[in-house]
Amino acid sequence: MTDTMAKVPPLVPPPVELPERVAALRAEVRAFLAEELAADRWRPRADTWLSGWDERFSKELAARGWLGMTIPPEYGGHGRGALERYVVTEELLAAGAPVAAHWIADRQIGPSLLRFGTEEQRQAFLPGIARGEVYFGIGMSEPDSGSDLASVRSRAEPVDGGWELTGTKVWTSGAHRAHAFFALVRTSPKDETNRHAGLSQLIVELDSPGVTIRPIPLLTGAHHFNEVVFDKVFIPESRVLGEIGQGWHQVTSELAFERSGPERYLSTFPLLTALLREAHQVDEERLGGLVSRYWTLRRMSLAIAGALEAGQAPELAAAVVKDLGTRFENEVIDAARTLLPTAPDPGGTGYARLLAEAVLHAPGFTLRGGTNEVLRGITARGLGLR
Structure with missing residues (x-):
C-alpha cells in the first residue's frame, strides 16, 4: 500500500445492523400501508417523494408519530433515532406512498433547525413539521448555475431590522404549496480566492410581499418544480438561519x-x-x-x-x-x-x-x-x- 492510499479516508462509515426494536415498527408501518392501499386512498408511484403530494397522508403519518421522529419532544417531535426513522422512510418509499408534502421539511429542514436555528425558529416551525402541517422547499439552485452553489447570485443587503433579498431560485420542488424554504444567498461580495465565502442562509416565508412563484412543468404537464423570484423581499433578522457568512x-x-x-x-x-x-x-x-x-x-x-x-x-x-x-x-x-x-x-x-x-x-x-x-x-x- 502506498503512502497516498494509506491516507485515504473510508468512503462510507462502518456498517450497522438495525436494532431488534425496529422490527415491530416496520410491521406496524406495513400494516398501515396495506390498509391505505386496500382502501384505494392512493396508488403506488415511481419517484413519489417528488410527485406524491398528499397532505392528508402526511397528517396520518404524523398522527402515528412517524413524522418529526428525530425532533425532541420539547419541539413537538418524538425523540427517536435516525435508524427508526430510516425504517419508516424505507417502508414508505418501497410502497410508493405519497410523501412529497412533508418530505423536505422532515428530511432536512428539521435537523438543520435543530443544529443551526434559534430557539424562536425552532418553536415557530418544528411543531408544525412534526404535525405534518408545515411544508418546506429548498432554495439553492439558480438559473445558469447548475449545481455550482458557489456561483449563487441572489443577494441580500442589510436594511433596518433585517435584509432585503433580490434574485431567483429554480427547481424548487413544491414551492407553490410550501410555506417557506431555506435560501442560500450572497450577503457579501464574491471573493474569487474563496468562492464559498460570503454566503448565508435565510428562511423565506413564501407568502411574503415581493415573492413570485412560477411553475416549471414537466414533460407530462405535471407541476412539481418552480422558479421563485425575489423582488426586494424583506427578511427579518429573526429569519437568518445560523450565522451570516456561514451558509456554505x-x-x-x-x-x-x-x-x-x-x-x-x-x-x-x-x-x-x-x-x-x-x-x-x-x-x-x-x-x-x-x-x-x-x-x-x-x-x-x-x-x-x-x-x-x-x-x-x-x-x-x-x-x-x-x-x-x-x-x-x-x-x-x-x-x-x-x-x-x-x-x-x-x-x-x-x-x-x-x-x-x-x-x-x-x-x-x-x-x-x-x-x-x-x-x-x-x-x-x-x-x-x-
Whole structure:
C-alpha cells in the first residue's frame, strides 16, 4: 500500500445492523400501508417523494408519530433515532406512498433547525413539521448555475431590522404549496480566492410581499418544480438561519441528509418490484445484478443513517451514495424498458404506468441534490485526489 492510499479516508462509515426494536415498527408501518392501499386512498408511484403530494397522508403519518421522529419532544417531535426513522422512510418509499408534502421539511429542514436555528425558529416551525402541517422547499439552485452553489447570485443587503433579498431560485420542488424554504444567498461580495465565502442562509416565508412563484412543468404537464423570484423581499433578522457568512458550511451539513437517504435508490423501487413480478425468468442474471446492487446501496445508506444517529455529518459518504444511487435508478429503468417493454400508460395501473412515470422523471435523478459530475468532484477532493 502506498503512502497516498494509506491516507485515504473510508468512503462510507462502518456498517450497522438495525436494532431488534425496529422490527415491530416496520410491521406496524406495513400494516398501515396495506390498509391505505386496500382502501384505494392512493396508488403506488415511481419517484413519489417528488410527485406524491398528499397532505392528508402526511397528517396520518404524523398522527402515528412517524413524522418529526428525530425532533425532541420539547419541539413537538418524538425523540427517536435516525435508524427508526430510516425504517419508516424505507417502508414508505418501497410502497410508493405519497410523501412529497412533508418530505423536505422532515428530511432536512428539521435537523438543520435543530443544529443551526434559534430557539424562536425552532418553536415557530418544528411543531408544525412534526404535525405534518408545515411544508418546506429548498432554495439553492439558480438559473445558469447548475449545481455550482458557489456561483449563487441572489443577494441580500442589510436594511433596518433585517435584509432585503433580490434574485431567483429554480427547481424548487413544491414551492407553490410550501410555506417557506431555506435560501442560500450572497450577503457579501464574491471573493474569487474563496468562492464559498460570503454566503448565508435565510428562511423565506413564501407568502411574503415581493415573492413570485412560477411553475416549471414537466414533460407530462405535471407541476412539481418552480422558479421563485425575489423582488426586494424583506427578511427579518429573526429569519437568518445560523450565522451570516456561514451558509456554505451549513448547506454542506444539510446535504448529508439530502443525499444519503433511501430515496436515492428507492425512487424506482416500485418499478423494480413490478419488473421482478412480471419478468419471471427473463434475463435472471441482469435482474439478480440489480437486486444485489440495491442491497449494497441499502447497506451504504444504512451505515450513513447510523453515523447521523451518532451525531456525525458524513458529507463525503452521502455524495457517494447519491452518485451511485441515481445511476442505479436509471439502470432499473433501462432494464425495464429492454427486458419487458410495454406501451406507455401514464394514467393506468400496474407496470406500464410505473414504467411511464419512471421514464418521465428519470432526467431529474442525476440533477437534484447535485449532478453526478459535481458529486464525483466532491468525492475526489475528499479522498485527496484533487
